[in-house]
Amino acid sequence: MLRDGTMAAVKVLSAESRQGIKEFLTEIKVIADIEHNNLVKLYGYCAEGNHRILVYGYLENNSLAQTLLGDGGHSNIQFSWPTRRKICQPT
Structure with a gap:
């Protein structure tokens, strides 16, 4: 649950992923720039050390x-x- 009460889904990516920080951040930018009724919204992310976390709109x-x-x-x-x-x- 986000501070404003919005339900969110959190996806923790594998620490063993071979995707580098540059590729991860490029992917985040592409996802964040897309707005479409049939896609979930990206609320935020974490890219600290080898931690890769995505926070999306929740789909039931x-x-x-x-x-x-x-x-x-x-x-x-x-x-x-x-x-x-x-x-x-x-x-």
């Missing part, structure tokens, strides 16, 4: 990939293929 009920592609029936949300295509390739 599985991941987008599980929802779009299915994961053996664990998602309660069902989209038609044309809808999935529109989500992945907006005009």
Whole structure:
């Protein structure tokens, strides 16, 4: 939970990742600059020492990939293929 009451998801990246700090920060900049209704918002990150942490908007009920592609029936949300295509390739 963020200070303003917003629910957030925290992703801690592996310390064994071979991604360097420069690549990580470039990726953060790209993610932060993208605003789209179908993407979660990046609220913040940590890049201290070998710690790599991302703070995203919280999504309930599985991941987008599980929802779009299915994961053996664990998602309660069902989209038609044309809808999935529109989500992945907006005009």
